[in-house]
Amino acid sequence: MNKTDRLLAIVLELQRKGVLRAEDLAAKFETSTRTIYRDIQALSEAGVPIAGAPGLGYSLMEGYFLPPVSFTVEEAVALLIGTDFVEQKFDREYGAKAQSSKRKIEAILPESVRRETSRVRSTIRLIDADGQIGGLEKENIETLRQATLEERKVRFHYSKNRPEANGNRHSVRTAAPYGLVLVHGSWILIAHCELRQELRHFRLSRMSDLTVQEDRFMFPPDFNLQDHRPAEDRHVLVRIQADPDIAYKVKESNSFYMEAFEDHEDGLYMTFRVRQPEELLRWVLGWGADVVVLEPESLRNRVREEAEKMFKRY
Structure with missing residues (x-):
């Protein structure tokens, strides 16, 4: 500089x-x-x-304010790509604000900078690899954002990816929303759950019938969303081997649970960390015979059982 x-x-x-x-x-x-x-x-x-x-x-000195400064081409491109991202991943209100921001940024750029910015942007395209957020999820983002700012509790139906100890996958939750986090293309609500009496993470895609309650809450004085790190509850290690021909595809899949991998002549050796081995069952089956579970034995047995069921269907 x-x-x-x-x-x-x-x-x-x-x-x-x-x-x-x-x-x-x-x-x-x-x-x-x-x-x-x-x-x-x-x-x-x-x-x-x-x-x-x-x-x-x-x-x-109080009252001094530097007027708006001009943007370089690179700064303008960064801001305009940022508005594209907001349109894709945020709720309708912020999507509309992103569009108006884009028009304002383009309007204040000098003609020479605007032309060069347009030329650079024509060589860059932001494609959401995880797909556009659905309408219901965008509505939930807006509702939760407002509830968080107003410090009001929310109530919703929630579907889990695996059943509870009693076999239920669905439950009704009342929670104090502390903030929203975008993780691997999915929006997560960080909230204090009254049912569990602790801080929990909820995927917005698994919520339904979301309503804002009249009851208010207070943020804990020691809570900071920017510093928040979820408690590590993935304690089960899974080892999987992939054939050399698909090693690059497996790496590109960027599994959330993958912790490490090593390239060997006979294939790619991967280590995953999960809560339960069954969390990787569908992922393993999706690769067919090109991957093999090395451990634990319980997951090997589950894959075998599912393969036998599939064989009977065909």
Whole structure:
């Protein structure tokens, strides 16, 4: 980053963060504190009202605001591709806002930048490998987003991919929504479940009859969605071997449960981590005779049982 770009970036960073120390700015822009001191002096001499407080850092004088700056071609392309992603993966309201944002960005670009941006974008296309989000799921995103902001509980029917101990796959849940996370192309609700009395993860695609309740909730003071990491409950290791001819296809499948793989002359050896071995049953069967379960024996037996059932059907 050259000096001119760094000076502008410093002003924008102070405008965004409020107060920053020279050490913070040096770390942000990967330079020395001595250089930051010189930059602050240069900005002050140029008329930018920067105040410095010993021990606290630098800040812009109250009321100072840097007007919108022009975008480079690369910045404009990044923003416009971002609007494409929002249209694909968010609810209808944000999809509409993404479209209006795209028009505004294109409108303020200089003609030369707009032409070059259009040329670059013509060589890039964002295709959702996981498919477009369905209408019901988009409605759920919007409902849950509003419920989270209003701190209202929600109620919904939920279908699990495997039955509970009592054999039931379906249940009715009431939960306090803490936030939404996009994982491997699927939206997940992070919420405190009243039925389980703990923080749980719910796939929006498995929800139905979602309603917002009058009851309110309070966010735990120590909860931060950006720092949240789910408790690890996948403790079962599964070893699978794939024939060399399909090794590249298996790698491209990018299974959520795959933890490691090794290439050998006789094929690809993979390690998966799951809650129950049956979670990989359909995945294994989908590859036919080109993959073989090495362990555990319980999964080998389940594959054998399913193969025998299929043989009887044919």
